[in-house]
Amino acid sequence: MKNTYIVTGMTCNGCVSSVTEKISKLDGVVSVEVNLENKEAIIDSNHQINTLILQEALRPKYTITKKKTAQKEPLYLEDSFTDNKSKIEQLKPLFLILFYLFSSAILLHYKAWDIKEAMLDFMGMFYIVFSFFKFLDLKGFPDSFRMYDPLAKALPFYGWIYPFIETVLGLMFLMRIQIPIALIVTIIILGITTIGVTRTLLDKKSIRCACLGTALKLPMTEATFIENAIMLVMAGTMLIQILL
Structure with a gap:
């Protein structure tokens, strides 16, 4: 063509x-x-x-x-965000999704509060929801993802299977299947992505974040780093507790 x-x-x-x-x-x-x-x-x-x-x-x-x-x-987002929107306005969809995920995890356990169970449910719902948005444009997601993820850039097929990995991890957390393995994989894949996000922020590149696929045009900002950091802290904390 x-x-x-x-x-x-x-x-x-x-x-x-x-x-x-x-x-x-x-x-x-x-x-x-x-x-x-x-x-x-x-x-x-x-x-x-x-x-x-x-x-x-x-x-x-x-x-x-x-x-x-x-x-x-x-x-690049300097071309698409020319209306001087604040970062909060640009990232409103991301903040709303995280708010609903946190609220759902809390409400599921408010009668018999268990922080470990709430964290597992949050992580499971996080993966399911975020993979859903990636599946909306499965063909376009890999190209956006490889712009900042080191592994996706080196191995293009990784970008294609990443939404499936997130879906599997989400089901593992929600169904309580092999939690230690799910936690280790989470630390690895989100750790790699966080390295790429950090490099992008330090280089001050204004590119599109692919965390919610390409359906929502989100800018790569500190919020993306925080989003990954939350999951990494949860996964690391729970893994340490399991191993100890």
Whole structure:
């Protein structure tokens, strides 16, 4: 399939060669035709390549947008959040979901309070709800996820199976199946993601958070780090208690 993109930042034939070389190295690309005068790149590929992947390959010197949706397809969040919304407003969906999850976990055990059981239910519901949003766009999620998750970037298939991993972990916590294993896996996968989130925040990159898939366009902020940290602290605390 062929798609035409607008590439800005090119000033000479050397730029044309650089853009052509970088795009040609991407998985699935068959051929690339770059036109300096029109600032266009015609990419022939075996499958649809998300613009985020193309932009990651060309950053920071060049900017690429799909020609037909150049004004509608946000690549990085500085393009999509131009209305100066506060972080709280942007992250309102995330805060609401976490509020409902915490409330549900508490209400399930308020008659016979057991913090361990409440934590297990919270973690289980957390995974189920967050995996649900990822499944809404299973094709688009891996491309967004690999923008900051180190393992997904190194092993593309990991991004494809990640929503399934979350679903399985959610069921394990809710059904109380092999809790120690579920806790260890949680620490590993969220630990890796947290490393990527931390790097993104330190580099001050404004990219989209894929924690709720691509259905909700959330910015990568400190809240994303806190969200992962909550789960890591819970998993670590419970694992230590089990081992001791």
